[in-house]
Amino acid sequence: MIPIALPLLAHEEAEAARAAVLSGWVSQGPQVTAFEQEFAALVGAPFACAVSNCTTALQLALAALDIGPGDEVITASHSFIATANSIRYQGATPVFVDIDPETYNIDSAQVMDAITHRTRAIIAVHQMGIPCDLAALTAIAKRRGIALIEDAACAAGSEISIDGEWERIGKPHGRIACFSFHPRKVITTGEGGMLTTADPELDRKFRLLRQHGMSIPDTVRHGSPQVLFEDYLVVGYNFRMTDIQAAVGRKQLERLPELVARRRAVALGYAELLGNLEGLRLPAEPAWARSNWQSYCVRLPDRLDQKGVMQTLLDQGIATRRGIMCAHREAPYAAESHRHQLRQSELAQDHSILLPIYAQMTEDDLRYVVNALTRVLYR
Structure with a gap:
């Protein structure tokens, strides 16, 4: 059988997972931090935040932008249903526009016509790893004062030329880019996701929301020589990545x-x-x-x-x-x-x-x- 896809996982990944297991810290911890730093450096993003999968990444992106009921988000129907679902999770309304049949990506010419007074964001999907027309979409988003979110679930390692310079997808062009590490993707952690941004306030919100709205992460609490009590500042989620996954992800990044x-x-x-x-x-x-x-x-x-x-x-x-x-x-x-x-x-x-x-x-x-x-x- 010739499969549709086959992740490349070898002894290096197995040994990295084994080391994480034997370390005694298997939930979100030092391996996650290292994975975030290495991913950010690879794509050229100031900030990267690891989460449980790309669907939760998209939901966190919308939540951090305070998008909710009564708001509209323009996106492509021609995408895995998680793209639309992430909008619905926030109580917002997905507004579907058509694709360019050559690239299977959202047709930027039709995005402008879809914008209304209720439009808060565009989720542009880099479908099957082919970068969408970010130059056109960022111009539209800036002109109309709405957020551009990149659904880069499939696009780790893809590149785009901006002003004559080649840059990896994930270097912020819109407000946020969201990645998947599902086994069908180019690199995998089994499940897992990542958000990149240039905005420190958005990154702070991602980290707060992914861990139940906890004011002090457990990594800080456990490492402190003093007793610390955390507060729960907002209604958050359990969208964390484990250290076992992150250890595998670090080896995948090398590949x-x-x-x-x-x-x-x-x-x-x-x-x-x-x-x-x-x-x-x-x-x-x-x-x-x-x-x-x-x-x-x-x-x-x-x-x-x-x-x-x-x-x-x-x-x-x-x-x-x-x-x-x-x-x-x-x-x-x-x-x-x-x-x-x-x-x-x-x-x-x-x-x-x-x-x-x-x-x-x-x-x-x-x-x-x-x-x-x-x-x-x-x-």
Whole structure:
């Protein structure tokens, strides 16, 4: 079986987890602090705050900005449902706009038309690791006085050119960027997330809210030579990362450049071998973007049945996934009135498939997938 994804975890990660377990401190502690510092340095962010997953990161981002009932947040329906759910958790309303069919990212031209007097933020998703048009989106956000949050769940290691300089996604362009370390992502801690920002006040709020609103973290309490009593200043959450996860994450960070380079090589192989197949649309990487290729999505000819193609490939030992879901088609959001046409989002879900891509993928694996897909297209 050629899987859709395969995390690269080895003895280094196992030994790091073992050391954390044997240290006696397994909840949020020194490994989390070190992971935050190393992640911030890697992406070029002044602050990074580790949390339990990217969904909680997105919710904390909205909570720290005091977004709640009566507010609207513009985002793409064409994203994992966690993006929309994080808005709903805060009692705010997601306003869905369509995507650019070439990059599968939110169409910045349509964002401007979606802004109303109730709009408080834009959540822009770097879909499948392809950076969205941050230059356009930051300009819109600044002009209209609203917050830009980057859903960078898939984008650890991706880069974008800003004013001629290449920068990693996570260096603050909007107010906050949120990352995932799920096993389907380029680097993993099993579960886990991270928020980056340039705003020290937002970082303070993240740290307060992730730990029940506790005024003194337990790491400070346990390390103090004096007895300290904490207060609970706000209604917070238990959104903490464990030291075991963070220890694994630190080793994964060391691998990130290698993992991205290998994925980019696999994506280039797909582009070269599939580029001339009639009717197959490949993902577009803008000149100002360098994707980590967390996923590799191809658009099938309309004449082909998506599920049938996927089953044919599965019968030959190749795992695929359907195109990224659309939240507005799911039960929690289907009853809402949607002000904007979402045709490209729906077409992408219905006619695209994700092909296997991971760092350990061999040339033989790649050619096997390409040959099997070619036979499907020309049968």
